[in-house]
Amino acid sequence: MALTMLWKSNSAAACCAFFVFNRLRGFILPLLLFATLYPTSTIVYGQCPATGSYNIATSQNWTAISGLGTCSSALVTSGSTFNGNVSLSYQGGGSTVTFDLSSLTINGNLSITSTASGNVFALADNTTLIVLGDLGDPTNNNLSYSLGTGSVLVVTGTVYGKNSNTITGTGGTISAGSLNFTPGDLNCTSGCPVVSVSNCTDTGTACQANNSGSGVCTGNYGGSISASGSTSTCSSSLNPGTLTASGYSGTIIRWEKSTDGGSTWSSINNVNSTYSPGSISTSTTFRVVVLNTYSNSNNCVSNSSTLTVTIGGPGAASTITGSSTVCKSSTGVSYSVSPISGATSYIWAYTGSGATIHGTSNAVTIDFSSSATSGTLTVKGTNSCGTGTVSSGFSITMNSGTEPVLNSISNVSGCSGSTISAVTVTASAGTLSSISWSNSNSNIGLAASGTSSGTFQVPSFTASNLGLNPVTATVSVTPVGTCGSGAPVSYTYTIYPNNVTPAVSISASSTSITCGTSVTITAKATNVGGGTVNYNFKIGGVSVQSSSSSTYTTTTFGNGNSFICDITITSSNCLTKTTASSNTVTMTVTGGSTPSVNLSGTSTICSGTSDTFTATASNVGGGTVTYNFKVNGTSKQNSTSNTYATSTLANGDVVSCDISIAGGTC
Incomplete structure (x- = not known):
């Protein structure tokens, strides 16, 4: 290992001599070097420290780490770039190192070793740390990360960790080439920061938040990429010259490349607006990832448009995805293949008849006629150098099934608080594969919508009606078959309030x-x-x-x-x-006449002799007369009969009759 060191001197000139060990020749060459050194605030080393690492025993700020500024003032000066590697090691647990510079770029690895739990590497609010290499330690990094509001952590390589590390800071941003937290995962606590990772295969919540939600800009701030040289050749290699990103708004947080047409991406160790890839022997697509900061607490990420350097003919096509069973007369059925490296267009072919393919990209739609036949679908890429290897055949089977027709469904009623049984749906024609239903009034206790397969039921529920009047809901059931949906059928639920009095x-x-x-x-x-x-x-x-x-x-x-x-x-x-x-x-x-009644009978009789009394009503207007015969004021017979016979009268009894008229006219 050769260690190159630059010194700072207050003298106008200095000279020095040192030996360089040549490993190839195995001997030492004396070399006399004369140099003029001027005062500078940035001293660059190949490794900080030259051996070992800075030990962290207590919580402290980055700029307070003992010896860090001695190694290089660039490491403690905002806006500086340090060309080399930096190593930190936590001694014990429960300590936090807080990065407190407004910005710093480390053109190398930032190795952080932590064997105990509770250690944190934090970025203070509105700070930016760029690591043009890897962060952490793949074997001893039991470490959590904390990003302050407006802070940005950029790692063009891999962020290492293990043992279920955590990251927090909803106002911060982390950009990385990849995450490697095996064994374990990187999980967010109290919300995730903006996460933008080229290759995020970790199963923790940080990767679940990768390039999602508010972290993705709603506008396109990524700009575009151009090349100073040619971007295509039919030869085996090509140097496209300098790639330049332009038209972006924000800060480039990494360059990325893809050799499979954009299906997967890997990070490039560069955050500048230009990049020179050198000679390329495989078709490669490039883009930049841009962080747009529209306030201290709101960051979002945009990708630039892509630039593809095409080498030779297209690559081989991968497996086609789409529906393997299709109903006749179906239109707009989607099929796709992963982007093919180097392809500028795609050639799709189908061996069956009655199929019309729409599109020449890696994703197409197909219309199948009523007479379409089963067949095999293939695709291959093409460009100016020729065509690539065709995909394996994707078999498509045509299904000629009919749409299902539902039987009518009876209306259902019940009391509030009672259990309403499930309603089973049957078809009179076609074959059901599932049903979907919608409910116009979920206040009755049934959900607003749902689906069912196998049992084909609208589910049971507990009826609800908190009012005094019945409530109704209309349920519409749509049958779904292997070849489409049939006409919906509706029925109603009526839910009555319980225990009411008419x-x-x-x-x-x-x-x-x-x-x-x-x-x-x-x-x-x-x-x-x-x-x-x-x-x-x-x-x-x-x-x-x-x-x-x-x-x-x-x-x-x-x-x-x-x-x-x-x-x-x-x-x-x-x-x-x-x-x-x-x-x-x-x-x-x-305005009508006054009704009257005249009572006749025998007024002198022998005791026990039957006597009959007859009431004659007049002026009753044709109405129905009710005769109420009374003895001594007590009713004895109240009916429509105008006669009353009795043998129980005693001496001095008084017999009378009252009438009432129903339905009579004037």
């Missing part, structure tokens, strides 16, 4: 009329539980209409007539009883 009230179109005026009595029944209601209208206690009609109309009301309505409910749900009586309404009728 009621009925009546009103008249008028309660004060002249004789012969038509009057309509209207009954309004409530809380009937969805049952069938019979309305029994009564005048003076006598039924005049008993039917399902809630109205009764007549012109024969007499003055003082009173009426009510009794209801009886059948086939009801959730009621405390099935009958109810209404309020009483009394009529005032003017």
Whole structure:
């Protein structure tokens, strides 16, 4: 290992001599070197420290690490670049090193060793640390990371760790070529920072957040890449010259390259706006990743457009993905293959008939006619140098099944709080593979939508109705078969409030009329539980209409007539009883004649002899007369009969008769 050192001197000139050991020749050459050294604030070493590492025993800031500035002032000076490797080692656990420079670039590896738990490497708010190499220690790095608000940690190589390390700091950003935390994972605590990693295969939550959510810019700030030389050749290699990124907004946090057409990417050890890859023998795609900072606490990442350097013909096509079973007459069926290295276009072919392929990229759609046949789909890449190796065949089988037709579904009702059974759906034609359903009112206790396969059921649920009136919901069920969806079928749920008492009230179109005026009595029944209601209208206690009609109309009301309505409910749900009586309404009728009644009979009889009394009513307007015969004021017979016979009269008894008229006219 050759160690090159530069010294700082306050003198105008100095000279020095040192030996360089030549490993190839095995001897030492004396070399006399004269150099003019000027004062400088940056001293660059190949390794800091030259041997071993800086030991961290207590929590401290980066700039306070003993010996770090002695090794190189660049390591403790904001805006500097240190060309070499730096090694830190935590002695014990529970210590935090906080990077506190506004910015620093380490053109090498930052090795951090931590064998105990509880050690943290932190970036203070609004700081940027760029490591053009690897971070951590692949064997002894039991370390967690903390990113302050607005901080940026860029590692162009691999971030190493193990034993379930954690990273925190929702206002920070981490960029890396790859993560390697085996054994274990890198997991976020209290939210993830913006995570942008070229190759993130770790199973922790940090990789789950990679290039996702608010960490991806909604606008494109990545710009584009151009090359100073040619970018394609049919030869075996090519030097494209200098690649230049332009038109981006923000800071380049890494260059990336892909040799499989963009399916996977690897990081390049460069954060400058230019990059010279040298001679390339494999078709390679390049891009830059740009961090756009639009406030101290909000960062997002954009990728530039890509630049591909194409060497020779396209590479081999990989496996095609898409639907292997397709229904006839299907359109827009998608198929794709991973991007083929070096391909500028794609040639797709199908051995069956009745298929129309749309597109010449790595993703196409196919329309299949009603007479399409089964076949094999292939693809190969092409460019100006020729065509690549064709993919393996992807078999497509045509299915000629019919869309399913559902049987009708009966409506369902139930009480609030009860369990509503599942509804099973059947088909009268076609074959069901699944059903989907939607519910117009999830307040009844059934979810707003769902699917079912195998059982083909809308699920059971606990009914809910917190009001006083029934609530309904319409469920639409759509059948799904192997070759598409059939027409939906709908049914309803009616959920009644539980343990309610029915009621009925009546009103008249008028309660004060002249004789012969038509009057309509209207009954309004409530809380009937969805049952069938019979309305029994009564005048003076006598039924005049008993039917399902809630109205009764007549012109024969007499003055003082009173009426009510009794209801009886059948086939009801959730009621405390099935009958109810209404309020009483009394009529005032003017302009008619006054009814009268005359009573006749034998006033002198022998004790025990039967006597018959006859009541003759007049001016009853053709109405129905009820005769109430009384003895000494006590009713003995109340009916439509105008005669009353008795053999139980005693001396001095008084017999009388009152009449009431229903339905009579004036």
